[in-house]
Amino acid sequence: MLPEPILDLAHLGHMELLTPKPDESLRFFIDVMGMTESGRQGNSVYLRGWDDYERHTLKLTAAKLPGMGHFAFRARSQQALERRVAALKSSGFDLGWTDGDVGHGPAFLCQDPDGHKVELYFETEWYDPPPELRPALKNQAQRFPGRGVNVRRLDHLNCLAVDIRANREFFENYLGFRLTEQIVLNDGTEAAMWMACSNKSYDFAYTQDHTGTKGRFHHVTYALDSRGSVLRAADIFMENGVFIESGPHKHAVQQTFFLYVYEPGGNRVEVANAGARLILAPDWKTIRWTEKERKRGQAWGMKTTESFHTYGTPPVEMPAHAPLVEEEEDTSLVVTNLDSWF
């Protein structure tokens, strides 16, 4: 009889995005993505999609360089959180408890083998909309905004890492994630991994950083309701002058219908179709993609844009079309005062 799976984590809760252009990034997330501001503190603004049940899912923080500050998983219960903390303690990956943040209670901080900061928490603040944002149906967190892309909820994020296998083992062994799909090269090197703790086919992904730099970020994804909504998002990004890197198209891996853009701070942001594909099998058998299979391109044959394989934040090498290239001079400015955000 197989050992039972660990079921202690419920879902990706939020992530912190670092931006050297906080004003422009904030306008992007509110006006173009259609998100709602739900708090401010220090150098950070807290944001949410209309179907996110917690107070926020995105913490946007002014910083010298773009990148990811941390990401966080909500545990299924206080007991489940404590089991994960017990497993991490003295593992070398544990960093210790924090007092929490706007929107959630005490969190246990750890870091993966690549140095990304990962937070675990259970106590959270359910979003309580102000009167003008009350929804018509009480089973919905917030009124549908009718603004820009109208992103629904945080879906997943993707980090770059030097050693995918080491990271896979960390997330499997210490946090109980299931590996739903992966890419394994001819020489046995693991090149990418997609992992889940929920019925979504992945809650996060890691892909190999070819520059050998640790701790970088690839993209964060917000979900839309249908593939048609992703196409409409492309129209809206185009109208607003947002750089579209790739898509809309369908990944062979996970069959995600994707659209990648760069937000003004230089971070890659994805909108994707949510939820039609679920992993209901509790004993899902990992899908392994070979080097040869990956060379076929995306599901319908499109070749993947070069920058998709090289560009991450903070940037190490720049793709030709990345807005950061032209805007390099501005990135030396550190915005330390949120009063200047509007």
Added chain:
Amino acid sequence: MLPEPILDLAHLGHMELLTPKPDESLRFFIDVMGMTESGRQGNSVYLRGWDDYERHTLKLTAAKLPGMGHFAFRARSQQALERRVAALKSSGFDLGWTDGDVGHGPAFLCQDPDGHKVELYFETEWYDPPPELRPALKNQAQRFPGRGVNVRRLDHLNCLAVDIRANREFFENYLGFRLTEQIVLNDGTEAAMWMACSNKSYDFAYTQDHTGTKGRFHHVTYALDSRGSVLRAADIFMENGVFIESGPHKHAVQQTFFLYVYEPGGNRVEVANAGARLILAPDWKTIRWTEKERKRGQAWGMKTTESFHTYGTPPVEMPAHAPLVEEEEDTSLVVTNLDSWF
């Protein structure tokens, strides 16, 4: 600290639908719904949607009257199954082990307070498509059929019951389901319940049987990818002369985008939009709808068709448009030989 939730069941696995018109029902599920036959045994044909990972999700059985034979949940592990069996033993709801069926291993049978048969199992057969049904992408169970409505996967089912509260307590206490939404009348009577063991907002629902008859069935639902696909399904049902009872429209409860038809055997079948709305919160707070709120009709104001509240299978009283009224004479025929199915 709250007690931890029970997480032993993974998802609704399959259901058995009884039909007095097996030939016509089979043609409906294959030609109109776009399902695939994956086995036959005795008086039953086994069917599946293209994204169902198990061998079948629908067992269609010839019978004197329409209705539901049993439904089944897959456990998350063998250990989880045994925990549920231990809880049920001597509860009065337990009926005992069966040897399994086409497509799955030993199952523990029980019955809810209303007498519906519920099966629990873990061992299952993953669908292995024949060459002509192999998908282009290996993370998909079967080729997209391109036939009729092209239903994706089993989504949920809905039973009628005389005492909703008793059934809620049974599914909460013995099987670990979470109550995501419910209707409670002014006098405190529970009139309907929606319950989940996965991240779907419900894996099954029960609504009150106003006729006072026990053990009846309301509908089974297959999922489609988008609301636009549900509209196309309505066109296809219309072209094929299938009786549309209600929809396409949006329920206020659960926000399901629904379309209800009657299959030739007289059972209500739904196609609905899948997955955009997920319940990620591990401690979801039950949404309670009042009598007054229900009187507002569906989300966009449509009044619910009368027969939706009265018609179930086996039928007790017939709505005006139900095909069974005209076809009453045929229901006395028991089809005992599957050779006649084509």
Added chain:
Amino acid sequence: MLPEPILDLAHLGHMELLTPKPDESLRFFIDVMGMTESGRQGNSVYLRGWDDYERHTLKLTAAKLPGMGHFAFRARSQQALERRVAALKSSGFDLGWTDGDVGHGPAFLCQDPDGHKVELYFETEWYDPPPELRPALKNQAQRFPGRGVNVRRLDHLNCLAVDIRANREFFENYLGFRLTEQIVLNDGTEAAMWMACSNKSYDFAYTQDHTGTKGRFHHVTYALDSRGSVLRAADIFMENGVFIESGPHKHAVQQTFFLYVYEPGGNRVEVANAGARLILAPDWKTIRWTEKERKRGQAWGMKTTESFHTYGTPPVEMPAHAPLVEEEEDTSLVVTNLDSWF
């Protein structure tokens, strides 16, 4: 050899909507419908959808009662306009030339047998967007707004009339419209007509006014890109507290995927799926629907809401759910000063 069809009119150009609640109506069309203001004069505000090529397609005019002021067709050329004027002169339907209005040149005014005012014009002003509304693609009139329902362009309008046959003959003989569909009752009475001068399957419709009142208005329709967009519009109307009278659903007649709401001034407004169905045949054979066929309800079986057959503007009798019932007292206010519109 059949006589050649008259091809002098190109399309429905604009219509004037009267509202006793000009502020609320204007906010509805801009914030909820996603239209753009493109001019003001006297008691009127001029509005447009993002794909309308002319300066405006809706003239919203403050008035004591809701209803329709006039509607206008653009001729295919100056010569074509003059041919229609020559035909109308001394017909008894002619009212004479006007100097034009904001956005278009001289117009010839006439009235149909029911007394609705109809304007013909050729000279028009092409919309010239301000910098912030310039589209990314130069073959588009205006930037996609990303606000509310985002209606695309004026599609058609629908008047009520006492004598449909007399109106049909007027539009066929004097203006050259083709009758694409109609409803003819058992006693030979024409009950409704759909007429076209373009490849759209209708540019306007008339339905019988059972109250025997002349000159009333049924609805104006703006087009969306897909049926999925109409569903999203329903969500947005619901969130904004807009009264939904009927839909989304599919008409059997013309197969329009419809959604009817009441704007704050009390006029019925439709959003519908545009353009997939075109009438390309130059000699299209009129589809005649019988009384019996109409009793089947809409395409997918929904029964038509009673108020859809009785309510028009100005109102004569009120349906139970019409907002005007509750708001009757306010309609005695004539808003004469546009300064109060915001």
Added chain:
Amino acid sequence: MLPEPILDLAHLGHMELLTPKPDESLRFFIDVMGMTESGRQGNSVYLRGWDDYERHTLKLTAAKLPGMGHFAFRARSQQALERRVAALKSSGFDLGWTDGDVGHGPAFLCQDPDGHKVELYFETEWYDPPPELRPALKNQAQRFPGRGVNVRRLDHLNCLAVDIRANREFFENYLGFRLTEQIVLNDGTEAAMWMACSNKSYDFAYTQDHTGTKGRFHHVTYALDSRGSVLRAADIFMENGVFIESGPHKHAVQQTFFLYVYEPGGNRVEVANAGARLILAPDWKTIRWTEKERKRGQAWGMKTTESFHTYGTPPVEMPAHAPLVEEEEDTSLVVTNLDSWF
């Protein structure tokens, strides 16, 4: 006062596609595209989409090489046809009358400056579906098939030509087409043209043949209802092993949401979203795209596949992925007997 536009042609009626693999091509159009056979004669099979009102819109003819046999426009009336014939007589482009074909009456044949055969006709046969293909709604030509891609109707076609300007003048002067969009290079060379006789934004297009070969064909396009339907078509093409050359994506020119594949005979076939964008202005101002603007790629930034600019039928040079390369040997077979088609 400007001269009046010529309005003698109503729409693209049908086209003849030549295929060296008639069996495979026929299976593609019926099983994958979802078209219906409506006649056979000689080496040809006649096919139609479910919303085509004429008996056929595609004549598939067995031939040694792939390519286009002829295409045909239906006139608005017999008188309009005779006016066009009178204009063409003695023009040097006229080839004379034919007796007609399956589905239509006498046709006047001419050729454009590049040598493509163009047919004009008025008398036509309206499609009369057999009982099993009767639609539920009588304003529809045929039952929705529920098979494969379910293409709706013929939308447009695209030829290659050596001298675009000469062809533009031919279609403007002799046939009365309006130029809705064009590409003009820096040196003044016209590189592509999109022309319309209906309210569709184009009924056909011509693009420059860089090989200097006359009379070649680029693609034929069938319309679908929405962009979401085009995405589903991509899934279905992928599942059926059909080579996808480009898309789904949005052209900047005409904003067509496109998907290009190669049918088994080697001809490029497109499915595209229909009708949302209409040209209602009778005096539409031609959109001129410059060389620089074209270099930006498609609407959302995708670079156009090289083969899209070079591959046409009959082939002169082959793109790497064209199935004809591998299957070159078979193209020498002339299929002369339709009995072998199945």
